[in-house]
Amino acid sequence: MNPLDEGTSDDAIMDSYQKYVGRKTIFILSTLIILILAAGLAGSLGQAKITAWDAYAAFLSRYFPNYFSSSWLAETTIWNLRLPRIALGIVTGAGLGIAGCIMQGVLKNPLASPYTLGISAGATFGASLAIIGGAGLVGGDYLIIGNAFFFSLLVSFIIIGFAGRRGATPETMVLVGIAVLYIFSAATTFLQYFGEESAVVQSVFWSVGSLERASWEKVFISGALVIVSIPLLMLKSWDLNILTTGDDSARSLGVNVKQIRIYTMSIVSLMVSSIVCFTGTIGFIGLVAPHITRLVIGTDYRYLIPASGIVGAILIVGSDIISRNLIPPIIIPVGVITAFMGGPLFLYLIMRRRMGYF
Amino acid sequence: MNLIVKDLEFCYTSRTILNKISLELRPCEMLGVIGPNGSGKSTLIQCIDGLLKPKTGSILLDGNDLKNISRKEMAKMVGYVPQTTSRSFFPSTVLDTVLMGRRPHLGWRSSNKDVRNVIAVLKLIGIEDLAMRDINELSGGQQQKVLIARAIAQDPSILLLDEPTSNLDIKHQLEVIEIIREKVMERNISAIMAVHDLNLAAKYTDRIVMMKDGKIFAAGTPDKVLTPENIRSVYGVVAEVINNNGSSPHIIPVRSLRRLGQSLSDNTHPATITSVIS
Numbered sequence: 156m157n158p159l160d161e162g163t164s165d166d167a168i169m170d171s172y173q174k175y176v177g178r179k180t181i182f183i184l185s186t187l188i189i190l191i192l193a194a195g196l197a198g199s200l201g202q203a204k205i206t207a208w209d210a211y212a213a214f215l216s217r218y219f220p221n222y223f224s225s226s227w228l229a230e231t232t233i234w235n236l237r238l239p240r241i242a243l244g245i246v247t248g249a250g251l252g253i254a255g256c257i258m259q260g261v262l263k264n265p266l267a268s269p270y271t272l273g274i275s276a277g278a279t280f281g282a283s284l285a286i287i288g289g290a291g292l293v294g295g296d297y298l299i300i301g302n303a304f305f306f307s308l309l310v311s312f313i314i315i316g317f318a319g320r321r322g323a324t325p326e327t328m329v330l331v332g333i334a335v336l337y338i339f340s341a342a343t344t345f346l347q348y349f350g351e352e353s354a355v356v357q358s359v360f361w362s363v364g365s366l367e368r369a370s371w372e373k374v375f376i377s378g379a380l381v382i383v384s385i386p387l388l389m390l391k392s393w394d395l396n397i398l399t400t401g402d403d404s405a406r407s408l409g410v411n412v413k414q415i416r417i418y419t420m421s422i423v424s425l426m427v428s429s430i431v432c433f434t435g436t437i438g439f440i441g442l443v444a445p446h447i448t449r450l451v452i453g454t455d456y457r458y459l460i461p462a463s464g465i466v467g468a469i470l471i472v473g474s475d476i477i478s479r480n481l482i483p484p485i486i487i488p489v490g491v492i493t494a495f496m497g498g499p500l501f502l503y504l505i506m507r508r509r510m511g512y513f
Numbered sequence: 514m515n516l517i518v519k520d521l522e523f524c525y526t527s528r529t530i531l532n533k534i535s536l537e538l539r540p541c542e543m544l545g546v547i548g549p550n551g552s553g554k555s556t557l558i559q560c561i562d563g564l565l566k567p568k569t570g571s572i573l574l575d576g577n578d579l580k581n582i583s584r585k586e587m588a589k590m591v592g593y594v595p596q597t598t599s600r601s602f603f604p605s606t607v608l609d610t611v612l613m614g615r616r617p618h619l620g621w622r623s624s625n626k627d628v629r630n631v632i633a634v635l636k637l638i639g640i641e642d643l644a645m646r647d648i649n650e651l652s653g654g655q656q657q658k659v660l661i662a663r664a665i666a667q668d669p670s671i672l673l674l675d676e677p678t679s680n681l682d683i684k685h686q687l688e689v690i691e692i693i694r695e696k697v698m699e700r701n702i703s704a705i706m707a708v709h710d711l712n713l714a715a716k717y718t719d720r721i722v723m724m725k726d727g728k729i730f731a732a733g734t735p736d737k738v739l740t741p742e743n744i745r746s747v748y749g750v751v752a753e754v755i756n757n758n759g760s761s762p763h764i765i766p767v768r769s770l771r772r773l774g775q776s777l778s779d780n781t782h783p784a785t786i787t788s789v790i791s
Contacts, residue, residue: 165629165632165633165636168608168632168635168641168644168645169625169628169629169632171644171645172606172608172628172644172645175606175645259603260603393613393616393619394616396605396609396613397613397616399603399605400605400610400613401595403559403564403593403595404593404595404660406562406563406564406584407562407563407564407587407588407591407592407593407673408588408613408614408616408617408667409584409585409587409588409589409616409617410584410616411584449603449604450604453604453605453606453609453647454603454604454605454609455605455609
């Protein structure tokens with residue numbers, strides 16, 4: 156048997172395919188370990204001196220009090236101060252990463268993300284309207300969050316509305332998103348121009364994404380939506396895979412293209428809105444996390460969805476570690492760090508390896 | 514499987530693209546659709562696959578109207594290979610791409626059996642050595658073969674092909690069309706193929722439908738349809754057709770009838786033909 160035959164026999168192909176699939180599972184497991192390590196590191200850094208081990212012990216002692224013991228200081232610091240922040244970071248990163256990978260797939264555009272489609276701009280406008288329009292008087296925080304949620308969802312519905320029209324292409328949807336982004340950015344600037352100084356400052360601070368306002372309540376709300384969304388999206392993995400090879404191909408393979416586009420975009424929009432209404436604009440994660448993941452494991456959505464989520468979570472938890480420790484005690488908003496880190500990282504990836512679809 | 518198209522009409526807003534098209538595809542038959550650009554070949558194929566909704570007329574698959582067949586049921590019966598365009602995909606291996614063809618028959622998980630099926634199809638087409646390559650790294654001809662492999666993996670009774678050879682070099686053209694021809698014979702399926710190259714149509718199809726301005730101009734066996742008169746009225750081209758006793762006709766294009774009123778005298782004896790061709 157010559158080496159050529161060996162490379163293309165049934166078993167050899169089967170073998171290399173299984174290895175290829177195995178690599179994806181290994182990638183997901185190893186990124187999960189990195190995420191746990193990063194969370195431990197984030198738990199150990201701060202004013203109160205706690206080691207990474209103490210941080211894990213404080214976390215686990217709640218669930219397994221017989222096996223892990225922890226000091227009062229460590230437990231209070233971790234559970235009340237650091238963990239809500241880390242958890243919100245994980246939920247945010249996962250949600251944005253997954254949203255980006257779905258949007259890029261169904262809109263067949265590598266530039267699609269919650270930020271570039273104007274969903275974050277909608278949230279910022281909603282929050283600014285509440286802050287500058289005098290939300291401090293009634294409702295307070297809840298009005299700001301509610302408004303941000305409402306307007307980010309409104310943006311999504313405008314985009315999805317266009318998807319339902321006859322002859323709508325994915326390109327139309329991206330262009331609609333960009334148009335809406337500009338409209339809401341301008342509206343926000345308009346509000347800020349006429350707003351009272353202190354309110355304007357507050358609205359600017361809100362718009363720069365951060366995990367400062369983390370609380371368990373918020374983690375549970377966003378977390379629940381992310382956890383429910385993941386299986387609903389993964390269920391459609393095959394349809395999403397097929398959609399990347401063209402609308403006509405997809406339809407002739409039995410995929411209801413319009414329906415899948417509206418279904419996935421609706422789920423993703425709800426998920427993203429439930430996140431950005433708490434965190435503000437955290438750019439780049441939704442764009443970069445899916446691309447990094449795709450470079451390593453390819454496009455199969457059965458693996459891409461969870462993996463993009465984990466990579467997004469690592470990026471935010473990592474960025475948050477930097478944002479809290481770069482010039483302590485000042486905490487730089489994590490949205491600034493993600494853009495500063497994400498931009499060059501992305502440029503590097505583009506230069507190092509042409510991505511084929513660019 | 515038997516396919517009947519009856520009085521099909523299709524319009525884009527006000528422009529009529531297909532006008533009273535009727536045809537029949539018999540089991541185990543390869544039907545060629547020819548005609549100049551814009552004559553409605555692609556539209557016809559997309560209507561038959563249900564990708565476009567015709568205004569009037571009906572399409573019957575074994576007697577069932579297309580309107581009453583769900584997309585998924587349709588996908589089990591009819592495979593469609595779109596026109597080749599040099600598009601870019603998100604990265605995906607050839608094997609994964611062809612595996613998508615199993616989707617109408619699959620659940621969420623793909624079993625090893627499905628993967629083995631796909632490997633068998635890759636071998637049939639002769640692209641098993643590309644199995645683990647990224648589809649973006651392949652040439653146009655190879656990508657076309659991957660899409661044909663996917664349609665065959667779909668296990669349909671009817672294959673619809675929209676100019677499967679238009680972007681390919683001569684070797685790939687013949688390879689691709691021979692593969693399709695073999696599959697039609699081997700797997701007991703039938704195919705409708707829109708094609709530009711009249712000689713390929715003449716050689717590899719059982720019957721030909723010749724279209725002009727959304728209507729069927731002529732239909733029948735290649736030697737009946739591909740006559741100098743038909744080619745002249747449909748394409749506006751003077752052509753020589755060589756019929757060597759019973760086998761498929763050869764078409765030699767001579768010149769186009771660009772200017773109306775230009776002398777159409779047939780003084781094209783062999784010497785002038787060669788000079789024009791060379």
